[in-house]
Amino acid sequence: MSLLKAGVGKEQVLTETRAVVGLNDVSLTVPGGAMYMIMGLSGSGKSTLARCINRLNEPTAGKILLDGRDIVPLKPAELLEIRRRRISMVFQHFALLPNKTVVENAEFGLKMRGVPLQQRRKRAEEILSIVGLGKWCKHYPHELSGGMRQRVGLARALATDADLLIMDEAFSALDPLIRSEMQDELLRLQRTLNKTIVFITHDFQEAVKLGTRIAIMKDGAVVREGTPQAIVADPGNDYVSAFTREVDRSRVFEASAVMQPCEAIGKSGEIQIVRQATGKIKRIGFALDSSGRVVGLLDEVAFSKLDAGSACEGLMSREFVKVRENTKLIDAVRMNGPQQPMAVVDADDRFVGLLQAEHILAFIASSPSTVASAHGVPNV
Numbered sequence: 001m002s003l004l005k006a007g008v009g010k011e012q013v014l015t016e017t018r019a020v021v022g023l024n025d026v027s028l029t030v031p032g033g034a035m036y037m038i039m040g041l042s043g044s045g046k047s048t049l050a051r052c053i054n055r056l057n058e059p060t061a062g063k064i065l066l067d068g069r070d071i072v073p074l075k076p077a078e079l080l081e082i083r084r085r086r087i088s089m090v091f092q093h094f095a096l097l098p099n100k101t102v103v104e105n106a107e108f109g110l111k112m113r114g115v116p117l118q119q120r121r122k123r124a125e126e127i128l129s130i131v132g133l134g135k136w137c138k139h140y141p142h143e144l145s146g147g148m149r150q151r152v153g154l155a156r157a158l159a160t161d162a163d164l165l166i167m168d169e170a171f172s173a174l175d176p177l178i179r180s181e182m183q184d185e186l187l188r189l190q191r192t193l194n195k196t197i198v199f200i201t202h203d204f205q206e207a208v209k210l211g212t213r214i215a216i217m218k219d220g221a222v223v224r225e226g227t228p229q230a231i232v233a234d235p236g237n238d239y240v241s242a243f244t245r246e247v248d249r250s251r252v253f254e255a256s257a258v259m260q261p262c263e264a265i266g267k268s269g270e271i272q273i274v275r276q277a278t279g280k281i282k283r284i285g286f287a288l289d290s291s292g293r294v295v296g297l298l299d300e301v302a303f304s305k306l307d308a309g310s311a312c313e314g315l316m317s318r319e320f321v322k323v324r325e326n327t328k329l330i331d332a333v334r335m336n337g338p339q340q341p342m343a344v345v346d347a348d349d350r351f352v353g354l355l356q357a358e359h360i361l362a363f364i365a366s367s368p369s370t371v372a373s374a375h376g377v378p379n380v
């Protein structure tokens with residue numbers, strides 16, 4: 001510790017003391033309900049960090065606060081209680097018990113907690129059907145594919161009702177198709193279960209797809225931490241930009257990152273008219289009702305007729321595509337069959353901006369540095 005504090009590197013600490021620096025000065029806050037990704041190359045310290053959270057690894061120094069309470073000084077009995085009730089872990093290689101059936105595996109955490117057979121069986125069967133294995137309860141792990149075994153592992157962790165789930169490379173052993181299905185499954189489950197998940201992966205694409213925040217590790221230290229959008233927009237260093245380069249930006253960024261502001265230009269009866277504020281080669285805009293909800297699309301022709309004094313009602317097209325501001329760009333493009341300007345709305349269905357296919361394309365093609373500055377993606 002004193003060598004590290006004096007700034008001596010990991011390699012030299014090893015030569016001088018034969019101690020491996022697993023983690024060095026890592027400080028992170030995982031918000032409740034987050035899907036928090038810890039990403040890094042092999043040996044960067046991801047598992048060490050994950051295993052510190054439930055103290056499978058004892059930290060040499062520092063604190064681990066669970067709901068504000070330091071769990072490092074806890075006695076074995078208290079720690080056991082936390083492991084049983086608060087934190088559950090899903091491992092890369094499933095760690096199923098081969099001589100127990102699927103349902104017995106799924107209820108194992110509950111059994112350890114002393115939950116009576118009937119009660120734990122009911123719970124395990126419920127969770128197994130949620131993960132799509134309802135019909136496999138009486139089978140044995142060797143009768144299942146890798147993806148199915150992984151789902152049993154997931155069910156076992158979910159069945160315990162622990163509010164913190166640590167998933168160490170839980171999907172890494174799966175083939176790409178099943179892996180992608182499991183990712184979708186986890187996102188779906190998370191929407192209803194709302195647990196706090198710490199998910200370890202060496203795959204940046206996976207981190208971007210699943211994560212609400214990502215911490216990127218290198219040599220036992222965190223080199224970048226933030227939302228997927230902020231990290232892709234501004235990697236901050238070469239190590240991180242090597243990962244972000246390959247990312248499909250249309251799957252990372254949302255409509256709000258590309259939409260263009262509109263300005264209110266007047267009223268036609270009860271209808272408020274807004275028009276694209278920038279790039280006015282062609283005038284386009286929307287008609288809004290008194291509470292700011294979009295009622296129609298106005299094109300160049302409509303604007304000329306409006307100028308000539310016609311009423312908005314008869315000019316606007318009611319066939320327009322509306323997307324929420326948190327819609328991923330790729331989904332916005334898919335929804336926009338007619339290739340018209342799209343109306344971007346907030347959670348209350350109120351108009352917030354205008355989105356055009358050509359701007360999405362330009363955004364996806366632009367380099368990270370220009371994106372961050374041009375669109376003000378917050379660097380958080």
Ligand SMILES: Nc1ncnc2c1ncn2[C@@H]1O[C@H](COP(=O)(O)OP(=O)(O)OP(=O)(O)O)[C@@H](O)[C@H]1O
Pocket residue numbers: 020021022040041042043044045046047048049202
């Ligand atoms: N029990 C141990 N004793 C000594 N050193 C260890 C131990 N476990 C891990 N290490 C070292 O700690 C460092 C981080 O290992 P860790 O397993 O956390 O990496 P990782 O990021 O999870 O890698 P991977 O992607 O390969 O799983 C490595 O240098 C490793 O050699």
Ligand SMILES: [Mg+2]
Pocket residue numbers: 046047048168169
């Ligand atoms: Mg690991």
